[in-house]
Amino acid sequence: IPRRLAIAPAETTIDPPKWLQLLLADNGEWDWGKFDELCHDFKELSLLQLSPMGPGALQLSIHPLVSEWIKHRADPDAKRECLLQAIAIVNMCLRVKLLTIERPLLSVETEQQFYRHQLSCTENLRELQKKDSTFLRDLRPFLEAVEDDESLQYDKAILDWLGPNDFDRLADCLSLVVKGTGKWLINHHLFQEWIQGKHQELWCFGIPGSGKTMLASQVAGYFHSILSPNLVLLVYCNVRDSTRQTANNIIRGLLRQAIQQDGNMPNEIRVWFEDAMKYNSLPTLSKIKAVLFGKFRSTKNSVYIVIDGLDELQPQNREIITILRDELAESSTLRIIVTSRPTDGLVELSSNSPAVDINAQLSKTDDLRIFVSAKITNNKHLQRIIGSDSALREEIEDRVIISSKGLFLFAALLIEKLSSVNTRQQLRKAYQTSPDSLTEIYNKTLQKISSQSPEDSKLGDLVLMWLAFSYLGPMGCRELQHALAATHIQPSENCLNEDWLPRTDTMYTVTAGLVTVDEEADRRLRRPA
Incomplete structure (x- = not known):
């Protein structure tokens, strides 16, 4: 934040309130002694994080209790003006930290810390309202302007805390589906019997590369567009994320999707969220199941759960099927469809349910x-x-x-x-x-990457490594460009030199076709298959 307090990435500039001017030295630069004194007041809560960002600039991470500090320290004649401006600044800082594109890159611990800051800010404002009856009147226009928006943002924060939304990946997968393929599964007699309720569980087995994920995505898309307003919940299992995809986290993700689709946020989840932010506590699996299954039983429409790639979960986490089967016995409207490789343990697990052999069916289509x-x-x-x-x-x-x-x-x-x-x-x-096998074709492709010029070969390797270890899913072109450019930053530099950003078409060509650019999904690069 420069001295004029231009809050990036907001498009408008806020004039510096008088309380910030109190922190300037005689030469116009920041008085770091005053900042140290200010930070000391909040040391226990670590709510104010300030650091220099070059000449005349200040990085203000977050400060939800600045308003309280102003109430006691600012010039009495300017107290109210400073307070209102500080509240606006707090609000903008929170939005910058919580709602910008960089937010998904934060660690879980850091993200929870931001949410705790947000709750502290809200509680602090409530206390100020109790102490100053005219405060609420002066603040009313500001509150009315953001009240509805903040309520929606708060609910979004709760949903993000609950778990990832696998429906976000559905659009990416459907964009890869070739028109005219996959219809055979929708028309298959076992699938139709399953939809009609003759079976509550259906398995689809196929070897790697047989299109299981595309089929699962088409099924979810079919339900979502044709069978609305039924609940359609989706789980994409991923071996790269298998340590995080526990039964508890999967159930939380399903609950998140159910809330988003029916638009009803249960009060107990709000309580869980506030407890998690204050005490770093998490609800038990039994509590999460109770709320999720309660939603299933309260709907008159069918509930469809699509689980793709169950074999990619760690064995101990495949108990998700057992958990859902317990609910199948209680809910006549629940249906589950699973895609998987035909491993011995999973074939045995599905022995009492109808199963479709994907590879056998493909030979007929x-x-x-x-x-x-x-x-x-x-x-x-x-x-x-x-x-x-x-x-x-x-x-x-x-x-x-x-x-x-x-x-x-x-x-x-x-x-x-x-x-x-x-x-x-x-x-x-x-x-x-x-080539006769996937291994052979991969080896030849990697040899082709290595045979390029040293610069292109190194860039190709870096692109593949960034995408392979991107557990958040497909990376945006801009994200990958910045990640690659960051490898050139020297210890003496404090900012990114955009001259190091590689061209998008270059990132694609140096990987010999292992990476593709999805033009329809905001130019996102997909990791190697």
Whole structure:
């Protein structure tokens, strides 16, 4: 924050209130002795965090109790004006910290600390209202302007605390679905019997790369658009996040989705949230289950839970199925569908429920051919080489389908490999010597990345590492650009030099097709499959 108190990223500038002027030295710079004295007053609560940010600039992290400090220290004649301005500053700082794009990058502990600050600020304002009857009157216009918005933000904070919203990933997955594929599952007799209530549980088994996640996403999308206003809850299991995906956290995530969809925030959850912020306590699994299952039983419509990739959970966390099965016995409206690899333990777990063999069904459909044809059509480089030669195109499609052995992932990588050639003869030679396994095609792709110039090879490795270890999901292009540029920051530098930001198309090309850019999802880069 500069001396003129321009609060970034807000578009407006707030004139410096008189209480801030009291913290300036005679030369116009910040008087750090006064700041130290101010911080000391709040040392136990650590509510005021101040640090220099170069000449004439101050970083103000958060200060919800500044208003109380002003009440006792500011010039009495300017007390009320300073107080109102300070409240506006507090509010803006809270929004900057809690509602900007950087917020998801905070650790859980830091995020909870911010929420505790917010609660402290609210309580402090209530105390001031009790002490000064005219205070509320002067503040009313400001409160009315933000009251509804703050209530919504508070509920959003509670939802974020409850757990992640896997529905956020649904749009990303659906954007990758090739039109015309996946309809066979919706039309399958076991699926239709399951929807109609003949079965409460349905399993779909498929080997890696067979399109299980796309099918699960299509099922969730079908429910959400066709069967509304039923509750549709979604769980994407991810081996990269398996330590965080405990049964407790999954149930919390399902509860979050249920609240968002029915629009009803139970009062007990508000109490849990405030207790968590004050005492760092968490509700027990039994309490969370009681609220979630209570929602299931109170709805007259069906509740559909889609669990994708159950095999990616750690064995001890697969008890989520047992927990949900206990509710199946009590709720006739609850339906569960699960996708998974056919591992011994999970096949046994599903032995009393109907199951669909994804790979067996794919051999009876044109899904893979539709997928391969769409991939070739969307690959501009391949299109330029093939031109109007329909026989060559059909030959390539046939070869890719045979080589991929029913694996969509293999087919996609193989097409990307074929797009590295420049002539039709090279293309024919490439598909005639196609790799026999995913491992082989990955190895050849990594060799291609390593064979680039040292600069491109290093950049390709960094892109893959950032995306592979991004547990928050697909990264935005801008996020990845800044992450890569940050590797060039020197110890003597205190800011990011944007000249180090790589071009988006460069980040894509140096990874030899392992990374894709989703233009429809705010230009997000997807990690390797």
